[in-house]
Amino acid sequence: MRKNTDTTFWLVIFALLFTSPLRSDGLTEAEFEELRNILIPPQKESWTTIPWELNLLKAQAKAGAERKPIFIWAMNGHPMACV
Helix, strand or coil: CHHHHHHHHHHHHHHHHHCCCCCCCCCCHHHHHHHHHHHCCCCCCHHHHCCCCCCHHHHHHHHHHHCCCCCCCCCCCCCCCCC
């Protein structure tokens, strides 16, 4: 799952650096490090150890092979709006 987290991190940094109308000079090294530390979750959190699967068919195949249940998180609407 770390790969997806890295992708999200870099997309957020890209958005902050290149789309902010308030800044034309970019981030300083200290500001970048501060944002990076805020956005990357700590490795010791228990949810980061779960082997999340984004593809439902792969999850079904793996769960069937290991005889384990599947937990599905689903919602309707934009994730930031929490509708």
